[in-house]
Amino acid sequence: MSGPIIRVEGLGKRFTLHHKQRERYTALRDVLSERARSLFRPDKSQASTSDFWALKDLSFDIQAGDRVGIIGRNGAGKSTLLKVLSRIVDPTKGRVTIEGRLASLLEVGTGFHPELSGRENIYLNGAILGMSRKEITAKFDEIVAFADVERFLDTPVKRYSSGMYVRLAFAVAAHLEPEILVVDEVLAVGDAEFQRKCLGKMKEVAMGGRTVLFVSHNMAAIQNLCSTAIYLKQGQLITQGATADVLTAYLKDTGSAARMDLSERPDRQGNGAIRFTGFYLSDEDGRELAAAQSGATVVFNFDIEARSAPLRDVKVAMGIDDQYGQRITHLSNEVAGQVFAQADGMKRLSIRVPRCPLRNGNYTFTLFSSVNGEIADYLLNAGGFHVESGDYFGTGRTPAEDQGTFFVDHSFNLS
Numbered sequence: 165m166s167g168p169i170i171r172v173e174g175l176g177k178r179f180t181l182h183h184k185q186r187e188r189y190t191a192l193r194d195v196l197s198e199r200a201r202s203l204f205r206p207d208k209s210q211a212s213t214s215d216f217w218a219l220k221d222l223s224f225d226i227q228a229g230d231r232v233g234i235i236g237r238n239g240a241g242k243s244t245l246l247k248v249l250s251r252i253v254d255p256t257k258g259r260v261t262i263e264g265r266l267a268s269l270l271e272v273g274t275g276f277h278p279e280l281s282g283r284e285n286i287y288l289n290g291a292i293l294g295m296s297r298k299e300i301t302a303k304f305d306e307i308v309a310f311a312d313v314e315r316f317l318d319t320p321v322k323r324y325s326s327g328m329y330v331r332l333a334f335a336v337a338a339h340l341e342p343e344i345l346v347v348d349e350v351l352a353v354g355d356a357e358f359q360r361k362c363l364g365k366m367k368e369v370a371m372g373g374r375t376v377l378f379v380s381h382n383m384a385a386i387q388n389l390c391s392t393a394i395y396l397k398q399g400q401l402i403t404q405g406a407t408a409d410v411l412t413a414y415l416k417d418t419g420s421a422a423r424m425d426l427s428e429r430p431d432r433q434g435n436g437a438i439r440f441t442g443f444y445l446s447d448e449d450g451r452e453l454a455a456a457q458s459g460a461t462v463v464f465n466f467d468i469e470a471r472s473a474p475l476r477d478v479k480v481a482m483g484i485d486d487q488y489g490q491r492i493t494h495l496s497n498e499v500a501g502q503v504f505a506q507a508d509g510m511k512r513l514s515i516r517v518p519r520c521p522l523r524n525g526n527y528t529f530t531l532f533s534s535v536n537g538e539i540a541d542y543l544l545n546a547g548g549f550h551v552e553s554g555d556y557f558g559t560g561r562t563p564a565e566d567q568g569t570f571f572v573d574h575s576f577n578l579s
């Protein structure tokens with residue numbers, strides 16, 4: 165076996181930011197008088213610059229045939245990395261070696277020539293990939309059918325809707341048999357049907373032994389498509405390895421911790437026999453998580469503080485609301501059939517949810533507790549947490565976004 169198909173060594177990318185410095189105005193009067201004054205003198209605003217490293221000392225290898233997911237929060241440098249690999253952006257430091265034909269699908273606007281028609285762009289892209297006219301012609305119909313742009317083939321692509329544009333761009337990148345296919349979050353653009361088609365096609369390309377690099381915030385898609393992953397954070401490589409391990413590292417990274425202090429909340433009701441003082445998420449082994457993930461076990465942990473003893477017949481409930489404030493479920497020791505007859509000296513309460521059925525998104529929760537039949541602590545909208553997408557069904561498929569807020573385990577029988 166030869167060397168890696170992509171080798172990145174000490175890669176750094178610096179952007180220079182230009183700021184316009186102006187004074188801050190606080191009153192409209194000042195703004196107006198400043199405007200009036202500025203009529204009589206040249207613009208005094210000064211530009212200053214500062215450097216910003218979007219990628220810092222990245223080194224990694226990618227082997228031919230790897231299907232690599234690149235994950236990280238907004239601004240982590242994912243798109244910048246793909247642009248450097250695609251030679252759209254030059255590295256400031258370090259080296260990138262690529263041993264193969266690379267086709268990339270980055271944001272809308274790269275790769276196509278706006279004045280040329282769909283047909284011409286297909287040929288242009290094929291030529292850039294080093295394909296002969298004959299090879300491209302052989303793929304042409306498949307591309308057009310996949311993109312569903314037949315009627316617009318001779319229209320300049322600048323007249324395309326963004327959906328059409330992305331469909332064609334994806335079809336070209338995926339069908340022109342590059343050795344390396346690089347795709348950046350394109351799936352966010354098309355409709356659900358097209359997204360499914362794209363994922364299917366990418367899987368096909370990957371299974372055909374070609375190398376795929378895929379940036380996405382959709383963890384279910386990453387889990388399903390990618391064998392390995394890279395986690396970037398603030399321009400640095402945090403982990404590279406098997407997808408499951410990298411996803412775990414990402415979810416555990418408490419850089420944006422879900423931990424909350426509830427002790428100072430004034431908007432609470434109840435006699436305070438016990439109070440919720442803190443909240444965090446963890447996995448089964450008690451390791452703190454920044455977010456839950458669909459399909460994975462999550463534990464909601466609450467620090468509690470007792471104001472009086474004895475604590476008899478303790479009841480605790482957590483109501484979970486979706487982002488529209490709609491109550492979607494209610495967890496309590498009562499419905500779980502667990503009686504806490506006595507809770508003296510307890511400091512933490514945990515609620516374990518195996519195979520979290522919530523969809524990716526933001527949720528809020530309300531907390532309720534009673535001791536000996538009296539309300540002890542009641543905190544409306546006590547806090548919130550985030551759920552990342554995950555492969556709940558283990559099939560790599562999830563219902564479309566508009567098909568509800570949670571998953572229900574099910575199976576079919578045909579007889």
Ligand SMILES: Nc1ncnc2c1ncn2[C@@H]1O[C@H](COP(=O)(O)OP(=O)(O)OP(=O)(O)O)[C@@H](O)[C@H]1O
Binds near residue numbers: 180237242
């Ligand atoms: N041309 C540019 N000039 C200046 N700064 C830039 C430029 N392109 C990107 N950046 C900055 O570099 C950082 C990394 O951006 P990048 O687009 O690579 O992030 P990302 O991981 O793709 O984020 P997202 O998940 O939001 O797509 C960001 O802080 C961004 O503002």
Ligand SMILES: [Mg+2]
Binds near residue numbers: 242243244
């Ligand atoms: Mg990006």
